[in-house]
Amino acid sequence: MKEKKEIRVAVAGPRGRMGLETIHMIAQAPELKLVAAIDRSHDGARVADVTGAAGLDGLVYTDIDACFSKENVDVLIDFTNPDVGKHNLQKAIDYGVRPVIGTSGFTNDEVDRYRRQMDEKKLGGIIAPNFAIGAVLVMKFSQMAAKYFPDAEIIELHHDKKKDAPSGTAIKTAELMTKTREAKQQGASDEKETLPGARGADYDGMRIHSVRLPGLIAHQEVLFGGKGELLTLRHDSMDRASFMTGVHYAATTVMDLETLIYGLENILD
Numbered sequence: 340m341k342e343k344k345e346i347r348v349a350v351a352g353p354r355g356r357m358g359l360e361t362i363h364m365i366a367q368a369p370e371l372k373l374v375a376a377i378d379r380s381h382d383g384a385r386v387a388d389v390t391g392a393a394g395l396d397g398l399v400y401t402d403i404d405a406c407f408s409k410e411n412v413d414v415l416i417d418f419t420n421p422d423v424g425k426h427n428l429q430k431a432i433d434y435g436v437r438p439v440i441g442t443s444g445f446t447n448d449e450v451d452r453y454r455r456q457m458d459e460k461k462l463g464g465i466i467a468p469n470f471a472i473g474a475v476l477v478m479k480f481s482q483m484a485a486k487y488f489p490d491a492e493i494i495e496l497h498h499d500k501k502k503d504a505p506s507g508t509a510i511k512t513a514e515l516m517t518k519t520r521e522a523k524q525q526g527a528s529d530e531k532e533t534l535p536g537a538r539g540a541d542y543d544g545m546r547i548h549s550v551r552l553p554g555l556i557a558h559q560e561v562l563f564g565g566k567g568e569l570l571t572l573r574h575d576s577m578d579r580a581s582f583m584t585g586v587h588y589a590a591t592t593v594m595d596l597e598t599l600i601y602g603l604e605n606i607l608d
């Protein structure tokens with residue numbers, strides 16, 4: 340039987356909450372090999388020393404060009420911030436490295452622009468607003484429910500270190516719901532906010548509310564209201580390990596793709 344080649348991975352943001360979890364996941368995954376990390380400090384240090392994940396050979400690079408020129412990288416996994424994530428994704432495309440992007444902040448137009456470049460190169464990649472399987476299912480179920488319940492509000496709840504609001508997951512959920520939901524401006528037609536922002540952000544007439552508190556990790560509720568009934572879909576990530584099955588699946592699946600996929604739901608069986 341033909342032996343499968345190890346997938347050579349670089350991780351951007353290795354000291355962050357998600358980057359660190361990813362490094363530890365890779366250390367336990369025989370089919371993935373960590374060859375480098377891209378950080379904004381610790382140039383030349385060993386990833387093992389910077390992250391405390393023993394037994395990893397890779398080096399830290401602060402310059403992504405140097406990393407992709409010197410190391411033979413198959414897959415870039417990025418958990419940084421929206422600006423850096425976009426910069427790194429473009430570099431990955433330029434060097435023919437398959438991107439797996441968990442960083443939030445990509446618009447549909449941006450995704451389309453990157454996809455066009457990747458299609459030309461037949462380069463596989465994934466941008467996923469959420470890698471937790473349960474969160475992806477809530478997105479899919481919300482898309483189904485929105486057809487029958489056009490009145491819906493999304494409440495996303497996250498740790499208080501999160502920099503972006505609303506979450507990428509909430510935006511993607513709303514976007515999927517608009518595919519089945521009849522366009523509608525919700526609430527009373529003459530409603531007034533006596534405190535600005537009280538009704539949350541407006542996405543195509545639906546409202547999105549962002550909660551930030553210590554003690555939370557990543558949670559989302561989608562509430563649907565109908566005549567005399569209420570449907571609530573909820574997902575809770577209690578630990579960042581919840582994202583790792585999806586990250587691992589994406590890192591192995593991109594090897595067989597020739598385009599950019601936006602959303603894990605599009606590659607789940």
Ligand SMILES: NC(=O)C1=CN([C@@H]2O[C@H](COP(=O)(O)OP(=O)(O)OC[C@H]3O[C@@H](n4cnc5c(N)ncnc54)[C@H](OP(=O)(O)O)[C@@H]3O)[C@@H](O)[C@H]2O)C=CC1
Nearest residue numbers: 352354355356357377378379418419441442443468469470
């Ligand atoms: N798709 C999904 O399933 C998930 C996505 N996310 C998203 O992932 C992103 C990261 O989240 P999280 O890990 O919590 O955030 P953190 O702030 O914990 O981590 C971000 C890391 O990126 C580093 N960084 C900043 N600039 C650079 C750079 N130029 N090169 C390399 N690294 C850099 C930061 O370094 P420094 O400390 O020096 O600033 C930091 O360590 C967010 O956009 C979040 O929304 C989060 C969870 C799940």
Ligand SMILES: O=C(O)C1=N[C@H](C(=O)O)C[C@H](O)C1
Nearest residue numbers: 443468469501506507508557
């Ligand atoms: O910052 C986080 O923590 C998370 N970010 C992603 C998002 O913005 O949706 C995914 C998950 O909700 C955790």
